[in-house]
Amino acid sequence: MTLDLDFVRAQFPALQGEWTFMDNAGGSQVLRTVAERVSDYLLTTNVQTGASYEPSRISTARVSQSREAFARFMNCDPGEIVEGASTTILIRFLSEAMTGRLQPGDEIILTNTDHEANIGPWLKHEARGIKIRWWRCDPETYELDLADLKALMNERTKLVCVTHASNILGTINPIREIADIAHAGGAELCVDAVAYAPHRAIDVKALDADYYIFSVYKVFGPHHAVMFGKREKLLALDNIYHYFFDKSRVPHKLEPGNINYECAWGSIGAVDYVEDLGRRAGAGEGRAAIEAGFAAIAEQERALTARLMDFLQSRNSVRVIGRTSSAIADRVSTVSFTVGERSSREVVEAVDKARIGIRYGDFYAKRIVEEHGLTKTDGTVRVSMVHYNTLAEVDRLIAALEPAL
Structure with missing residues (x-):
């Protein structure tokens, strides 16, 4: 199932601006409805x-x-x-x-x-x-x-x-x-x-x-x-x-x-929005529509994750924290990484200049960050994408990250 991204993005007023939002694990953008x-x-x-x-x-x-x-x-x-x-x-x-x-x-x-x-x-x-x-x-x-x-x-x-x-x-x-x-x-x-x-x-x-x-x-x-x-x-x-x-x-x-x-x-x-995505994918109503809507969401996010993961794995300085697979069964489209001994703050602040919102830190999962020595890099860089993000936005992020890695 393929999402109609023009329809999807039109439902979120904040996406009509100049910023790219990839800090969605902290809070997604809000539907107009x-x-x-x-x-x-x-x-x-x-x-x-x-x-x-x-x-x-x-x-x-x-x-x-x-x-x-x-x-x-x-x-x-x-x-x-x-x-x-x-x-x-x-x-x-x-x-x-x-x-x-x-x-x-x-x-x-x-x-x-x-x-x-x-x-x-x-x-x-x-x-x-x-x-x-x-x-x-x-x-x-x-x-x-x-x-x-x-x-x-x-x-x-x-x-x-x-x-x-x-x-x-x-x-x-x-x-x-x-x-x-x-x-x-x-x-x-x-x-x-x-x-x-x-x-x-x-x-x-x-x-x-x-x-x-x-x-x-x-x-x-x-x-x-x-x-x-x-x-x-x-x-x-x-x-x-x-x-x-x-x-x-x-x-x-x-x-x-x-x-x-x-x-x-x-x-x-x-809830209505996810059901609507399912109906547009050819499902019926209620649970069937919700499941179909999320199937389309998962496939879109898999493609986003694969594009970003391929780039990160191509850089010797980057260590992905967690699974490197982009398979739907393995992970969601939240990706954390560190860059050698560099401060994650420095990497994120470099990306800020491109008007792309990502984040660094422990994200209140503080115990894993502390126990695994990630505090010395100011935590991790986290890119958290959702279905309304696009491959073009991932490419913009990659372009902003390259000089910082």
Whole structure:
């Protein structure tokens, strides 16, 4: 399937300017329809939900529609959708809500490849006597070995936390296999999908994760986030809202202070957009369209990654951090590299002059950067592309990089 890039780029007002955006893992550009929805909500139904008067009924219905849209997007039931401001805050809420189920001596497995959002909230349980066990990647390949995970599992393991795709490596992890290992040992699985969600279709039923979280502002929407949780798992979590919310009040017991209604309504535009891409590729509606839309997205991004990777591998001074394959099954279009002993900051600032936005640093995946000696180069240079980027833009980036390498 081939994307109509003229159509795609016309949906994003920011792309009509002179800048090339390749820092998308930090936050994608926003669809015009998303901005229009946010504005529409604020101007026409900016009231509290749950009342009997008509504007409130409309507002309530709009929030419900956002859960229905994300249920299509993730292949789950609307009653399994929790919304919030960011993945960081949703995982913090999840961690707090699991407090009553984690007892001294219980164990949690974390990886050193994750964004801190899926590490820090769980480390707080150490003060209560919970043991943290680290699943570390290979120091040369940066790969997580499933055999190492199996060796860490025991009868006290209650939770395994892992990223679906690393926001620094771009590596796609085998979530279903990880879920099978966790569940075989009696543990649950929490997946940070922030760096995966803009690039591939999500099917939480096929993945069998217990909790699966991503940020909509990385998926062409507003500053909003979504967490899937298996219904029975959500019901078992503690209430973290007011005392009069009992444990059956899912999802509301996990959304203290309520969600951002205008962002919930606006986020539907991002789901609709992917469905539209699928319909344009010849698919039907709903899940079929979403899967077809992401198939077209994945192929476009594979071509972008291959063009950039071929260039980087041709330069002796460059070391790609992570997989060098551009295959759809192996990685997303987030590529990190270092240039000898040079500061990554210097490389990025040279590219800034060409009006191309990339980034350097640790990207809040600080532990892998520190443990693998990447702080001495100011972290890595990261190029994070999405489907609205073009091969011509990659060529412009290469031209800007060449004198800096």
